[in-house]
Amino acid sequence: MSGSIRPSEDDLIARFFRPLATAAGALGLVDDCAELAAPPGHDLVLKTDAVAAGVHFFAEDDWAMVARKALRVNLSDLAAKGATPVGYLLTLALPADWREADLARFAAGLGEDQAAHAVTLFGGDTIRSPDGLIVSIAIVGFVPTGRMVRRAAARAGDRLYVSGTLGDAALGLVARTDPARAAGWGLDASERAHLTRRYLLPEPRLALAPAVLAHARAAMDISDGLGLDLARMCRGSGVTAEVGLADLPLSDAAARALAADPGLIETVTGGGDDYEILAAVAPESAGAFEAAATHAGVRVTAIGVVTAAEAAVGEGGESSTTPRFVDRDGRSRPSAAVGFRHF
Amino acid sequence: MSGSIRPSEDDLIARFFRPLATAAGALGLVDDCAELAAPPGHDLVLKTDAVAAGVHFFAEDDWAMVARKALRVNLSDLAAKGATPVGYLLTLALPADWREADLARFAAGLGEDQAAHAVTLFGGDTIRSPDGLIVSIAIVGFVPTGRMVRRAAARAGDRLYVSGTLGDAALGLVARTDPARAAGWGLDASERAHLTRRYLLPEPRLALAPAVLAHARAAMDISDGLGLDLARMCRGSGVTAEVGLADLPLSDAAARALAADPGLIETVTGGGDDYEILAAVAPESAGAFEAAATHAGVRVTAIGVVTAAEAAVGEGGESSTTPRFVDRDGRSRPSAAVGFRHF
Numbered sequence: 238m239s240g241s242i243r244p245s246e247d248d249l250i251a252r253f254f255r256p257l258a259t260a261a262g263a264l265g266l267v268d269d270c271a272e273l274a275a276p277p278g279h280d281l282v283l284k285t286d287a288v289a290a291g292v293h294f295f296a297e298d299d300w301a302m303v304a305r306k307a308l309r310v311n312l313s314d315l316a317a318k319g320a321t322p323v324g325y326l327l328t329l330a331l332p333a334d335w336r337e338a339d340l341a342r343f344a345a346g347l348g349e350d351q352a353a354h355a356v357t358l359f360g361g362d363t364i365r366s367p368d369g370l371i372v373s374i375a376i377v378g379f380v381p382t383g384r385m386v387r388r389a390a391a392r393a394g395d396r397l398y399v400s401g402t403l404g405d406a407a408l409g410l411v412a413r414t415d416p417a418r419a420a421g422w423g424l425d426a427s428e429r430a431h432l433t434r435r436y437l438l439p440e441p442r443l444a445l446a447p448a449v450l451a452h453a454r455a456a457m458d459i460s461d462g463l464g465l466d467l468a469r470m471c472r473g474s475g476v477t478a479e480v481g482l483a484d485l486p487l488s489d490a491a492a493r494a495l496a497a498d499p500g501l502i503e504t505v506t507g508g509g510d511d512y513e514i515l516a517a518v519a520p521e522s523a524g525a526f527e528a529a530a531t532h533a534g535v536r537v538t539a540i541g542v543v544t545a546a547e548a549a550v551g552e553g554g555e556s557s558t559t560p561r562f563v564d565r566d567g568r569s570r571p572s573a574a575v576g577f578r579h580f
Numbered sequence: 581m582s583g584s585i586r587p588s589e590d591d592l593i594a595r596f597f598r599p600l601a602t603a604a605g606a607l608g609l610v611d612d613c614a615e616l617a618a619p620p621g622h623d624l625v626l627k628t629d630a631v632a633a634g635v636h637f638f639a640e641d642d643w644a645m646v647a648r649k650a651l652r653v654n655l656s657d658l659a660a661k662g663a664t665p666v667g668y669l670l671t672l673a674l675p676a677d678w679r680e681a682d683l684a685r686f687a688a689g690l691g692e693d694q695a696a697h698a699v700t701l702f703g704g705d706t707i708r709s710p711d712g713l714i715v716s717i718a719i720v721g722f723v724p725t726g727r728m729v730r731r732a733a734a735r736a737g738d739r740l741y742v743s744g745t746l747g748d749a750a751l752g753l754v755a756r757t758d759p760a761r762a763a764g765w766g767l768d769a770s771e772r773a774h775l776t777r778r779y780l781l782p783e784p785r786l787a788l789a790p791a792v793l794a795h796a797r798a799a800m801d802i803s804d805g806l807g808l809d810l811a812r813m814c815r816g817s818g819v820t821a822e823v824g825l826a827d828l829p830l831s832d833a834a835a836r837a838l839a840a841d842p843g844l845i846e847t848v849t850g851g852g853d854d855y856e857i858l859a860a861v862a863p864e865s866a867g868a869f870e871a872a873a874t875h876a877g878v879r880v881t882a883i884g885v886v887t888a889a890e891a892a893v894g895e896g897g898e899s900s901t902t903p904r905f906v907d908r909d910g911r912s913r914p915s916a917a918v919g920f921r922h923f
Contacts, residue, residue: 247812262623264730267816269657269800270627272728275618280605284613285669285718287705314612326628328671328716362630368710373671375628375718385615387607457612469590473610 246363253344257351257358260324271359273324279379282320286310286460290332290369293510294437295413300339301346302437303372308350310460311376312441313512317458319386319450320378322443324357328373330366354443380450389473390455391517395543397478398526400442400514400535402488403463407508408501409436422497428490435488439512445537448529453516462507464562466515471543471558474517478560480541482506482570502570506562517543589706596687600694600701603667614702616667622722625663629653629803633675633712636853637780638756643682643713644689645780650715651693653803655784656855660801662729662793663721665786667700671716673709697786723793732816733798734860738886740821741869743785743857743878745831746806750851751844752779765840771833778831782855788880791872796859805850807905809858814886814901817860821903823884825849825913845913849905860886 255266262272275281288307290296308325315322327347331340351357359377380386409432412419419429442458449456455474459466463485471477482502487495495501516537518526523539530537546557562570598609605615618624631650633639651668658665670690674683694700702720723729752775755762762772785801792799798817802809806828814820825845830838838844859880861869866882873880889900905913 264732268661268728268731270625270661270663270728272723272726273624273626274725275622275624277620279618281616281618281624281720282613283616283667283669283702283720285671285703285705285716287671287673287707287716289673289707289710291710292708318611318613320613324626326626326718328628328630328718330630330632330673330714359626360628362628362716364630364632364714365635366710366714367632367634367712371673371707371709371714373628373630373705373716375669375671377624377626377720380615382617383615385611385613388611389607 249340249363253340254358254361257344257347260357260359263357263359266360273359273377276379278382280382280385282315282318282378282380282385283375284311284314285373285375286314287371287373289371296369298437300343303370304343304346305350305438307372307374308347309439309441310512311374312354312443313439313458315376315378316441316443316446317386317449317456317514318380319384319446320380321446322354322356322376322378324359325374325376326359327361329361329363330371331363332366332369354441384450386449386453386456388455388457388470391470391474391476391543392454393476393543393545395454395517395519396523396539397480397541397543398516398518398537399459399463399486399540400445400537401440402486402491403511403513404491404505404508405432405435405488406439406510407504408491408494409433410508410510411504422494424490424493428493431488431490436510439510441512442514442535444533445514445530445535448526448533449514449516452518452522452526452529454519455517457515459511459513459515460509462509463511463515464506467560468558470515470517471560475546475558476543477546477558478541478543480560480562482562483565484538484540486536486538592683592706596683597701597704600687600691603700603702606700606702609703616702616720619722621725623725623728625658625661625721625723625728626718627654627657628716628718629657630714630716632714639712641780643686646713646715647686647689648693648781650717651690652782652784653855654717654719655697655786656782656801658719658721659784659786659789660729660792660799660857661723662727662789662799663723664789665697665699665719665721667702668717668719669702670704672704672706673714674706675709675712697784727793729792729796729799731798731800731813734813734817734819734886735797736819736886736888738797738860738862739866739882740823740884740886741859741861741880742802742806742829742883743788743880744783745829745834746854746856747834747848747851748775748778748831749782749853750847751834751837752776753851753853754847765837767833767836771836774831774833779853782853784855785857785878787876788857788873788878791869791876792857792859795865795869795872796861798860800858802854802856802858803852805852806854806858807849810903813858813860814903818889818901819886820889820901821884821886823903823905825905826908827881827883829879829881
């Protein structure tokens with residue numbers, strides 16, 4: 238339980254992390270704690286999400302990308318709540334064979350994404366991991382008092398929207414772990430690169446947060462796949478939903494892969510790692526939401542509707558809130574509601 | 581990267597963690613994020629600290645104690661800042677062989693300490709650990725605006741105080757890992773149990789937080805040993821300090837061990853895991869600080885003084901802020917300034 242001939246944790250903090258602690262209240266990480274003024278008329282929004290080697294990324298991945306993914310999956314949650322992120326705490330569990338070059342890449346990745354998303358490091362802890370790298374981030378944001386957009390607030394009649402495109406990351410993971418299967422999709426190099434990049438580097442939809450805050454009745458980010466996450470929204474809200482599989486927004490790469498291998502639709506709905514926003518919007522707010530999204534430069538697509546739970550008593554012991562996925566021929570595909578479980 | 585036949589993360593949350601999320605803004609952990617009102621006239625205080633099997637506890641330890649230690653080490657930081665804790669985010673990396681009985685113990689331990697310290701769970705994330713259990717907690721507290729007690733604010737002339745007793749946890753760890761050595765200390769069963777318990781279960785000095793807030797110029801909690809942590813306070817403050825080794829507060833068990841094995845003084849100053857508060861108090865505030873500590877029922881002991889950095893140009897390349905530990909015969913013991921490094 239004692240150290241090796243390594244830079245001390247204090248040295249690591251000074252070299253790699255102090256430059257990321259740009260807020261006055263972070264005190265240059267010289268203190269144990271950070272002090273942060275809460276803006277009047279606002280609530281805090283709190284979230285933590287962790288990524289681990291072999292689960293959320295590959296042990297050989299560039300640590301800059303790992304750092305950026307770890308930060309972005311947390312930013313994505315805040316975006317879906319309509320919140321403005323301000324900063325984060327970082328817990329880093331380093332494998333025994335970590336190299337300073339890797340840590341420098343890690344800090345560089347964080348620095349790049351901090352600057353892009355206007356957040357700062359408030360503090361952290363560095364420990365030894367028993368095996369691979371684990372990164373846990375706890376993020377803090379603000380919303381006007383009482384205005385955090387909830388997950389469990391959808392109502393029958395609401396329209397369901399998703400941002401961006403679905404399934405790219407999950408297909409990128411398939412392409413990486415099963416290249417022989419992916420070879421049959423007929424993708425060109427840039428399409429393959431698109432899918433791979435979407436797995437490595439989610440795009441938190443912070444630009445959409447004001448539209449979500451102003452117009453969404455309920456929202457969440459899609460991290461475990463549309464099927465599972467929509468089921469969570471429905472269960473929490475006491476409603477169900479009907480989604481058109483043909484309406485799901487796909488990238489050109491994903492569309493081409495699905496054309497070649499239609500069974501991949503379950504990867505799209507269940508594969509996870511989308512980090513897009515799922516929003517339930519009252520019909521009377523739909524026009525304003527779409528306009529605000531356009532103004533923000535974020536694509537949103539209507540994919541279905543929220544319906545009353547009573548209308549969906551399922552077969553085979555399904556909960557009456559389990560959403561239905563309907564294909565082009567009107568057939569219900571409840572199996573698509575089983576999402577990816579990281580755990 | 582897919583799951584096994586295990587309860588889903590949603591089930592785990594519902595069974596073990598929802599009962600811990602007692603604040604309205606935690607939304608019963610049904611949402612991805614928690615919403616927390618910031619009290620007017622207060623700043624947030626933020627901190628994260630992680631514990632890992634094989635580093636901060638033993639793999640065979642009761643998970644209830646692990647949970648309580650993970651929470652307490654964070655509470656300890658807030659106490660040293662004069663802050664009032666309100667709640668925390670939890671990241672749990674579970675080893676592949678985790679058992680539900682362990683997790684139930686974990687939740688029970690958290691629940692017990694939550695209630696004792698008036699904090700609540702705001703959210704969390706559960707992932708697979710590559711090997712042993714890792715627990716990261718990010719804690720949130722409040723202080724009156726601008727009033728967080730800093731580490732790097734000590735001034736020459738300040739008196740140095742510590743709460744409780746030092747070295748118990750480090751001696752408890754020695755007793756556990758080297759029972760043959762500990763057998764020579766001549767402790768009775770209750771003294772051995774005291775040391776062991778102090779390693780497993782730190783006592784966050786939240787009762788002392790108001791006294792620290794009102795009267796301390798600088799403060800921090802001692803987690804890596806008095807030597808290293810006081811050196812950090814001095815370096816950050818641009819001062820140095822002189823501490824009397826004979827003045828360090830010891831439990832009866834620690835005093836008996838040291839009488840038998842005087843070399844253990846370096847375990848006391850360098851072993852870490854004390855989670856006591858180190859405070860620098862202006863001389864004119866010392867009486868009020870002591871009275872407030874007495875009122876709070878927390879023992880505090882004056883251990884030395886802060887002095888000007890210029891007076892302490894060391895030998896052998898030491899920084900001029902490295903504190904000096906002086907033994908009963910007036911000999912300086914700079915080596916005691918090297919603390920335990922968890923990392």
